[in-house]
Structures are given as C-alpha cells and as structure tokens.
Amino acid sequence: MLRIKKLDIFIAKQFGLLFLGTFFICQFVLMMQFLWRYVDELIGKGLSIGILAQFFWYMGLMLVPQALPLAVLLSSLITFGNLGESSELTAIKAAGISLMQAMRSLIVVVIMLACCSFYFQNVIGPQANRSFSQLLLSMKQTSPELEIPEGIFYDGIPNCNIYVQKKAVGTGMLYGVMIYRMNGSYEDAAIILADSGRLQSTAEKKHLLLTLYSGEWFENMRSQDLAGSASVPYRRETFGMKRIVLDFDGGFNMADAAGISQSATTKSMGRIFEDLDSMRTFNDSVAHSFFDESRRTTFQMPPISREDSARAVAAGRSDTLDVDSVYLSLPPELKQRAMKAALTNVQMYASDLNMKGDYMSGLNRNVRRHQIEAIGKVTLALSCVIFFFIGAPLGAIIRKGGLGVPVIISVLVFIVYFIFENSGMKMARDGVWTVWFGKLISTAVLTPLAVFFTYKANSDSTVFNIDLYISVAYSMLGLRRKRHVFRKEVIINDPDYAADAKRLAKVSEDIEEYSRMHNLMRLPNPLKVFFREGDDRGIRIISDELEEVIEDLSNTKDKVVLTVLNKYPIMATHAHTRPFRSKWLNATVGVLLPLGIFFYIRMVRFRFRLMRDLKAIRAANDAIVARIGEMRPREAGGR
Numbered sequence: 001m002l003r004i005k006k007l008d009i010f011i012a013k014q015f016g017l018l019f020l021g022t023f024f025i026c027q028f029v030l031m032m033q034f035l036w037r038y039v040d041e042l043i044g045k046g047l048s049i050g051i052l053a054q055f056f057w058y059m060g061l062m063l064v065p066q067a068l069p070l071a072v073l074l075s076s077l078i079t080f081g082n083l084g085e086s087s088e089l090t091a092i093k094a095a096g097i098s099l100m101q102a103m104r105s106l107i108v109v110v111i112m113l114a115c116c117s118f119y120f121q122n123v124i125g126p127q128a129n130r131s132f133s134q135l136l137l138s139m140k141q142t143s144p145e146l147e148i149p150e151g152i153f154y155d156g157i158p159n160c161n162i163y164v165q166k167k168a169v170g171t172g173m174l175y176g177v178m179i180y181r182m183n184g185s186y187e188d189a190a191i192i193l194a195d196s197g198r199l200q201s202t203a204e205k206k207h208l209l210l211t212l213y214s215g216e217w218f219e220n221m222r223s224q225d226l227a228g229s230a231s232v233p234y235r236r237e238t239f240g241m242k243r244i245v246l247d248f249d250g251g252f253n254m255a256d257a258a259g260i261s262q263s264a265t266t267k268s269m270g271r272i273f274e275d276l277d278s279m280r281t282f283n284d285s286v287a288h289s290f291f292d293e294s295r296r297t298t299f300q301m302p303p304i305s306r307e308d309s310a311r312a313v314a315a316g317r318s319d320t321l322d323v324d325s326v327y328l329s330l331p332p333e334l335k336q337r338a339m340k341a342a343l344t345n346v347q348m349y350a351s352d353l354n355m356k357g358d359y360m361s362g363l364n365r366n367v368r369r370h371q372i373e374a375i376g377k378v379t380l381a382l383s384c385v386i387f388f389f390i391g392a393p394l395g396a397i398i399r400k401g402g403l404g405v406p407v408i409i410s411v412l413v414f415i416v417y418f419i420f421e422n423s424g425m426k427m428a429r430d431g432v433w434t435v436w437f438g439k440l441i442s443t444a445v446l447t448p449l450a451v452f453f454t455y456k457a458n459s460d461s462t463v464f465n466i467d468l469y470i471s472v473a474y475s476m477l478g479l480r481r482k483r484h485v486f487r488k489e490v491i492i493n494d495p496d497y498a499a500d501a502k503r504l505a506k507v508s509e510d511i512e513e514y515s516r517m518h519n520l521m522r523l524p525n526p527l528k529v530f531f532r533e534g535d536d537r538g539i540r541i542i543s544d545e546l547e548e549v550i551e552d553l554s555n556t557k558d559k560v561v562l563t564v565l566n567k568y569p570i571m572a573t574h575a576h577t578r579p580f581r582s583k584w585l586n587a588t589v590g591v592l593l594p595l596g597i598f599f600y601i602r603m604v605r606f607r608f609r610l611m612r613d614l615k616a617i618r619a620a621n622d623a624i625v626a627r628i629g630e631m632r633p634r635e636a637g638g639r
Contacts, residue, residue: 007097008105015079015106022078023071030063030070031056038136054135061128065117069383070414072110076391077398077406079106084399099458103392110388118381122268130266137260148174148199157208158247172198177212190219192244208246215239264366264373272374276367283363290356297349361431368435372428375439382443383417389450393457413446420445480572483550485565491555501628503549504621507542511614514538520576520611526600529578530590539610540573546617553624558631564623569613576606 035042042052083089092102148154153161165176179192194215199208217237260266267275327338390413391406398405420442428438474480518538550565579599580586590596 007092007102011079011083011102012105012109014082015075015109018075018078019071022074023067026067026070026074027060027063030067031059034059034063051135055132058128058132058135061120061124062132065121065125065380068113068117069380069387069417070410072113072384073387073391073413074406074410076106076110076388077395077410078401078403080392080395081398081406082395082401084396085401089396089399093460099393099396100454106388106392110385114381114384117384118377121377121380126266126268129263130260133260133263133266153180160246172200174199177215190217192217194242210244210246212242212244213240215242217242264370267370267373269374269377272370276370276374279363279367279370283360283367286363287360290360294353294356364431365429368429368431371435372425372439375435376425379439379443383446386443386446386450387413389454390446393450393453396457397453417442417446475575480570483566483568483570485550485554485562487557487559487562488555491557493555495552495556497628497631500549500553501625503545504625507546507549508618508621510538510542510545511618514542515611515614520607523604524577524607526590526596529600529603530586530596533583535574536577539571539576543571543573546571558627560627561624564620564627567616567620569616571610571613572606576603576610579603 038055042055080089083092089099089102093099148162148164148167150164150167153163155161159182161180163176163178164174167174174197175195177192177194177197179190179194181190181192192212192215194212196214197210197212199210215238217235217239219235219237264272327335330338391410394409395401395406398409400406424433424438424441426438427433428435546568550568553561553565556562574581578586579589579602589599
C-alpha cells in the first residue's frame with residue numbers, strides 16, 4: 001500500500017507554492033512576447049474592454065501548454081536549490097533517503113501536469129485557437145474603420161492613402177479626412193478633403209462604402225479625357241455629401257472562415273488522424289490524375305505493350321518517325337517556325353508542371369503541418385517531465401535558491417530547447433527532415449541531459465567542479481601550471497641538505513643516462529603509440545625521486561633554494577609515450593584518423609617539452625647543489 005509521508009507533503013508544498021508563482025511569471029512573459037505579433041491590431045483601434053478581454057483570455061489559454069514546462073523547470077530548480085542551500089537536502093540524505101525517494105511525490109505531480117498539458121492542447125487549445133482567429137477576423141469585419149489609425153496615413157486599402165485626425169468609435173464617424181487616391185500614375189492622383197465621413201462594409205464583405213460630408217475633390221485630368229476638348233489642367237468639385245466605393249477585403253472572406261476550421265492548430269488529435277487519412281487519399285488521387293494527364297499531354301510517352309504499338313501504327317501515329325531527318329529537310333523559315341513553336345510548347349508545359357508541383361507541395365505541406373501538430377501535442381506534454389528531471393537534479397547539485405542562478409540556468413536550458421524545437425519544426429514543415437525526426441530532435445537532445453543530471457545528483461557526483469574541468473582542459477591541450485613553493489611559517493624538521501644534494505646529483509646522472517638511451521627528437525612509430533602497450537618507467541622514477549627531494553627542501557628557510565625550487569617544471573610522465581593509459585582507448589583514437597592525428601601531434605609536443613624539462617631540471621639541480629655547498633661552511637663556522 002502506498003503511504004504518503006510527511007516529507008512528500010513538505011516537498012510537494014514547497015514545489016506547489018513556487019510553481020504557482022513561476023507559472024504566472026512564465027505566462028506573463030510569453031503573453032508579452034506573443035502580444036508583439038498583434039500590437040498593430042490593437043493600438044489606436046479603439047477596441048472596447050470586452051474585445052480586449054476576449055483577446056487576452058484566448059491568448060492566455062493558447063500559451064498555457066508552453067508555460068507549464070518552463071514553470072516546472074524553474075520551480076523544481078528553486079525548490080531543490082533552497083533545500084540544498086538550507087542544508088535540508090543534506091539532512092534528508094543523512095537520514096538514508098535518496099534523492100529519487102525525495103522526488104517521488106513531485107514525479108507524480110509533474111506527470112499530472114503533463115496530462116493537464118496534453119488535455120489543454122487536445123481539447124481547450126484547439127477551441128481557443130479557433131476563437132482567437134475568429135476574433136481577429138471579426139474585428140476587421142464588423143468595424144473596418146478600426147483598421148485606420150489616427151494621426152498617420154493608412155495604406156492598407158488598395159490605391160488609397162487615408163489620413164484621419166480623429167475617430168469616434170461609438171458612432172463610427174471619421175473627422176478631418178484626407179484621401180490620396182491613385183487612379184493611374186502619380187500625375188493622375190486625386191486628393192479628397194472632407195470634414196467628416198463614415199466607413200462601412202458592404203453586404204458581400206468585399207468593398208467599403210465611404211460616405212464623406214462637406215468636402216472638396218481635386219483631380220488631375222487624364223490625357224484621354226482631354227482629347228477633343230478644351231485644355232483643362234485639373235478638375236475641382238465641392239460636395240456636401242459624396243459616397244465612394246473602395247476595394248477592401250479586410251482579410252475576411254468565406255475561404256478564410258473555412259480555413260480557420262481546417263487549420264491544424266484548431267483540431268484535436270483524433271480529428272487530425274481522421275483528416276490525415278482523407279488528405280492522403282485526396283493527395284494520392286490528385287497526384288495520379290496529374291501523372292496521367294502529364295503522360296498523355298506533356299511527355300507523350302510511347303505505347304508500352306505490343307498491342308498498343310500496333311494500334312498506334314494502324315492509327316497513323318508517328319512514334320517511330322525520325323524527327324531529326326524531317327527537321328533537316330525543312331526550309332529555313334519553317335525551321336525557325338518549328339523552333340518557336342517547340343519553345344512555346346516547352347515553356348507552356350514547364351509552367352503547367354511548375355503549377356502542379358506547387359499545388360502538390362502545398363498539399364504535402366498541409367499534411368506535414370497536421371503531423372507536426374499531432375506529434376507536438378505529445379512532445380510538449382513530455383517536456384514537462386524532461387524539464388523536471390533536469391531542474392530538480394541541477395537544483396540539488398548547485399544548491400542555490402532564489403531567483404538568481406536558477407533563472408539563469410532555466411533561460412539557458414530553454415534557449416537550447418527553443419533552438420532545437422523551432423529548427424526541427426521548420427525543417428520538418430519544409431520537408432527537409434522527416435516529421436518524426438524534426439519534432440523529436442529537441443526531446444532526443446534533452447533526455448540524455450536529464451538522465452545524466454539525475455544520475456549525478458542521485459550518486460552525489462560532482463558535475464560543476466570547475467577545477468576538474470580546468471585540469472582536463474589543461475591536460476588535453478598540453479598546458480600546465482607553474483610550481484609554487486612558498487616559505488613556511490612553522491618548520492618542524494629542517495631539510496637534510498647533504499642527502500638531498502646526493503639525491504639531486506643522482507637524478508642528474510639518471511637524466512644524462514636517459515638522454516643517452518632515448519632520442520626524444522625522433523618521431524615515434526604510430527603503431528607502437530596507439531596499438532601496443534608500454535610505458536616510460538625511467539621518467540616516472542626520475543619524477544618520483546625529484547618530487548621527494550623538492551618536498552624535503554620546501555622546509556628550508558633559504559630564499560635562494562626556494563627560488564630555484566620554483567624553477568622545477570611539473571613533468572608529465574606518460575603523455576610523451578601514448579595519449580591515454582587505456583589500451584582500448586588508444587586503439588579507438590588511432591582508428592579515428594582525425595583524433596589520432598591530433599593526439600599524435602600532442603604526444604610529439606610532449607616529447608619536445610620533456611627534452612626541455614630535463615635540461616631545466618639538470619640546471620636547477622646544479623644550482624641547488626652549489627647553494628648547499630655554499631651553506632655548509634657557514635653552518636660549520638656558526639657552530
């Protein structure tokens with residue numbers, strides 16, 4: 001029987017309070033970002049509070065599934081970051097409770113949130129998308145004057161620029177109207193001034209009826225109007241009321257209304273699968289009809305069967321006619337005419353094929369849009385779970401609460417997710433990638449990260465150990481740190497200078513013997529480097545002996561000795577023989593040619609560096625032995 005423990009309730013409360021706050025923050029940020037797309041539809045249009053409320057309500061419902069993963073990521077990061085920062089997570093682990101056991105209540109909560117996300121996308125989201133699109137279109141349809149802003153010229157109506165000083169939204173009246181109407185060229189432009197006017201849609205929603213009051217009409221006369229008449233430079237008309245019919249669709253027609261219900265974003269997953277079957281059947285029938293028509297007309301393929309060939313010969317068809325010989329027998333005029341006719345036919349057929357190809361591309365693109373929408377409903381819900389298994393372990397590892405570090409990490413993770421998600425969606429929509437690959441690439445990238453962070457946090461492994469990464473980078477690039485030996489404030493045992501001098505002399509002899517036996521200037525055999533075992537024990541013995549002497553001499557008070565000790569290089573004892581200590585890893589790198597070349601050059605560099613290090617060690621040994629020799633008479637004199 002499943003028992004709910006107090007720890008589960010405690011962690012769930014911590015997560016729930018943070019989730020509510022972060023959800024509204026993420027929702028607000030997404031709504032502000034989404035609002036910029038439609039800011040021109042809202043600003044200066046005189047929309048009522050009710051229309052604006054509907055606009056933001058539908059927009060908020062559409063963005064809930066996108067805000068849920070972000071809220072889960074940020075709230076889980078802050079929750080476990082706070083637990084780690086206050087040492088509560090340490091106490092939980094000290095009580096024998098693993099991280100996965102502490103996360104089990106939140107796992108259930110996050111799975112429920114993922115189900116809610118899918119429900120929003122499958123049920124509420126399509127209805128919100130449909131209502132949102134209809135609201136935008138109805139705003140243009142019912143109040144076409146709302147499209148015209150105040151104080152600036154509006155060029156949304158074909159062949160017209162309209163300027164309105166003030167609008168009365170309640171009555172629909174326009175005041176201070178100035179219209180530049182282009183009848184042809186700029187020389188034939190008409191300028192209309194009116195004190196007021198009213199703009200209304202016609203019954204068929206295809207035109208606008210502009211009624212103007214108390215105005216004047218100025219228009220340059222066209223050349224064809226002046227033929228046979230007196231020369232009049234322009235026409236001026238004063239009117240008390242005048243009606244003008246303008247071509248203006250306003251973005252709304254029956255096709256648009258039908259397109260709203262046929263859009264993939266307004267359909268549930270069940271309806272998408274039903275429509276995909278019908279769309280594939282329709283696309284196949286159109287493709288077969290196009291193919292048969294092109295075969296009969298454009299390509300004019302020869303008969304395939306023997307019976308068809310016999311019927312073609314009996315009918316007088318010239319499938320076996322030598323076209324080249326007939327063309328060469330024609331006179332030059334007929335040749336030119338035949339070439340022009342052939343070129344015209346080819347251009348016509350090419351244009352026909354391009355049109356059919358564009359039409360089929362549109363049909364296939366619509367199918368891909370439906371597939372993308374269906375897969376996106378699952379992947380977006382699944383991202384809630386993935387983001388939780390990224391955020392909670394990272395919070396346990398970093399152990400930083402608040403809105404500082406968690407917000408930065410959440411933004412970075414979301415940027416990675418956003419880049420892969422949008423790139424994959426666009427590639428799948430354009431047919432460059434398959435739909436499954438394009439929509440699952442973000443999930444495939446983030447899932448290994450979630451597994452890695454969860455494993456590291458559950459096993460208490462260090463992930464963000466900067467010193468470890470710096471050490472690995474230094475080792476890969478062949479870099480090293482300098483030796484730092486400082487004078488100690490408290491010295492318990494003084495160095496044994498005589499013994500250290502003898503050992504340094506012995507190290508110098510070993511270095512000379514090693515240099516005589518090994519030619520470090522010679523390039524090694526790649527087969528021995530990557531595919532054979534071996535190690536340089538001589539250098540390892542020299543390095544161990546030297547480090548022991550340096551450790552003993554670091555207890556000295558003599559400044560000269562300390563200065564010389566800092567000149568000793570830190571040697572790499574195996575990097576000049578092979579890239580790695582593992583035999584199989586060396587063989588793998590050797591097979592992969594680009595990596596093998598890199599590590600071979602790196603190894604040659606280490607050989608040259610070792611040769612320089614040995615010279616520096618011998619020089620430092622001589623300097624310390626000489627200094628110890630100078631120190632002995634003074635110590636004897638002091639005694």
